[in-house]
Amino acid sequence: xxxxxxxxxxxxxxxxxxxxxxxxxxxxxxxxxxxxxxxxxxxxxxxxxxxxxxxxxxxxxxxxxxxxxxxxxxxxxxxxxxxxxxxxxxxxxxxxxxxxxxxxxxxxxxxxxxxxxxxxxxxxxxxxxxxxxxxxxxxxxxxxxxxxxxxxxxxxxxxxxxxxxxxxxxxxxxxxxxxxxxxxxxxxxxxxxxxxxxxxxxxxxxxxxxxxxxxxxxxxxxxxxxxxxxxxxxxxxxxxxxxxxxxxxxxxxxxxxxxxxxxxxxxxxxxxxxxxxxxxxxxxxxxxxxxxxxxxxxxxxxxxxxxxxxxxxxxxxxxxxxxxxxxxxxxxxxxxxxxxxxxxxxxxxxxxxxxxxxxxxxxxxxxxxxxxxxxxxxxxxxxxxxxxxxxxxxxxxxxxxxxxxxxxxxxxxxxxxxxxxxxxxxxxxxxxxx
Numbered sequence: 513x514x515x516x517x518x519x520x521x522x523x524x525x526x527x528x529x530x531x532x533x534x535x536x537x538x539x540x541x542x543x544x545x546x547x548x549x550x551x552x553x554x555x556x557x558x559x560x561x562x563x564x565x566x567x568x569x570x571x572x573x574x575x576x577x578x579x580x581x582x583x584x585x586x587x588x589x590x591x592x593x594x595x596x597x598x599x600x601x602x603x604x605x606x607x608x609x610x611x612x613x614x615x616x617x618x619x620x621x622x623x624x625x626x627x628x629x630x631x632x633x634x635x636x637x638x639x640x641x642x643x644x645x646x647x648x649x650x651x652x653x654x655x656x657x658x659x660x661x662x663x664x665x666x667x668x669x670x671x672x673x674x675x676x677x678x679x680x681x682x683x684x685x686x687x688x689x690x691x692x693x694x695x696x697x698x699x700x701x702x703x704x705x706x707x708x709x710x711x712x713x714x715x716x717x718x719x720x721x722x723x724x725x726x727x728x729x730x731x732x733x734x735x736x737x738x739x740x741x742x743x744x745x746x747x748x749x750x751x752x753x754x755x756x757x758x759x760x761x762x763x764x765x766x767x768x769x770x771x772x773x774x775x776x777x778x779x780x781x782x783x784x785x786x787x788x789x790x791x792x793x794x795x796x797x798x799x800x801x802x803x804x805x806x807x808x809x810x811x812x813x814x815x816x817x818x819x820x821x822x823x824x825x826x827x828x829x830x831x832x833x834x835x836x837x838x839x840x841x842x843x844x845x846x847x848x849x850x851x852x853x854x855x856x857x858x859x860x861x862x863x864x865x866x867x868x869x870x871x872x873x874x875x876x877x878x879x880x881x882x883x884x885x886x887x888x889x890x891x892x893x894x895x896x897x898x899x900x901x902x903x904x905x906x907x908x909x910x911x912x913x914x915x916x917x918x919x920x921x922x923x924x925x926x927x928x929x930x931x932x933x934x935x936x937x938x939x940x941x942x943x944x945x946x
Contacts, residue, residue: 521719523712524645528654530702531638532661534598537698538634539665540672541605541627541691542570545620546764547670547785548677548684550771551778555681556616564897565617567764568890570624575886577632582879585637586872587734590644591706593875594637595699601630602695609685635862635882636875643866643874645709647725649807651866652817655859656800663789663796663855666763670782679778735873737880739940745868746877748930751922752821752861753885757892758915759854762788762847765896769908774840784844791848792855799824799856803863813867814933817860818923824860825919828853832916835909850915857919868935 585593604626611619646654770776806816831850837843899907935943
């Protein structure tokens with residue numbers, strides 16, 4: 513294997529490293545508010561409904577962005593589309609730092625809205641990049657590597673915030689400014705490095721042949737949404753994204769839950785988040801490796817992806833017990849186990865799209881699916897904020913119950929919609945499996 517890698521080259525991993533960096537910045541930027549939630553809530557006198565409104569504004573914008581960002585990336589290409597996305601989210605990320613207390617609620621709602629528009633382009637662009645630069649048998653593992661960066665960003669946030677921001681909220685603006693410098697560096701590296709594989713002067717012929725070894729030839733004609741929407745495969749993928757609301761629950765409400773249930777403050781949230789998101793990283797890597805290894809052993813793509821996702825769904829089930837557990841560290845471990853299962857589920861779910869759709873439709877299908885996942889997450893945020901304000905922490909019981917059981921139910925419906933995962937050709941007609 514080592515000799516093969518050396519003979520064909522590994523430039524594709526440089527591209528993957530940039531995707532990893534972009535997604536790390538994305539999740540660091542996204543996680544800051546969640547980490548500071550208990551402190552900001554006291555500093556600005558927000559209710560749980562106010563906080564939910566801020567989270568909902570991000571998700572509404574994220575959903576709106578997915579309506580056109582995936583299409584923009586498919587039309588303009590990954591290089592320009594990804595750049596537009598990160599520039600937009602960086603500007604609005606830094607905008608948080610200029611918000612004054614008198615306008616904190618409307619200011620954060622506006623800033624989070626802009627952030628959501630920009631960040632909606634990250635996953636369509638990242639998954640399209642992986643599909644362009646990796647053969648099908650390696651895509652789940654490559655997706656797992658870059659998806660692990662979501663946890664890296666979430667891990668960095670509590671430690672950096674804890675080191676800079678006081679319990680009273682002094683210096684809360686600084687973490688929002690850090691991402692601006694990191695994003696500028698990324699844009700510089702991306703513009704210098706990225707080109708399509710077939711046009712890249714630094715890519716060897718052997719590596720290009722390896723990248724295209726299991727891909728169908730495609731035309732450059734774009735595929736409109738109206739042709740993608742009727743496909744069962746589009747809706748099968750969309751169902752897998754309904755669990756995004758669970759991941760965002762851990763990300764945006766996790767610090768609040770630990771603060772209210774176990775008294776964990778901004779200075780002590782770092783270690784619990786480190787455990788949770790390191791476990792999530794392990795899930796990303798193991799999930800991507802496992803399904804890829806099964807394919808290399810001769811399993812069909814259909815069987816390998818779905819069996820891996822079934823295992824993920826099973827190990828997530830115990831998280832439903834978290835609200836009734838009295839030990840902080842057992843609760844943290846179960847959330848971490850569920851986060852690991854989610855990340856493994858997520859990267860295999862993302863890989864379903866390039867497994868069955870032509871490359872030129874990938875960003876659009878990802879955009880459609882993620883938009884539907886966001887819509888469900890918005891409803892969940894509104895409901896949870898209202899329940900926490902009226903019924904107290906009992907709202908967390910139902911949130912964790914849904915988080916535990918949703919995956920296994922969704923997988924059943926995915927299989928009903930897409931039992932064989934038959935690939936679609938350039939015109940969205942089924943390709944006969946050989």
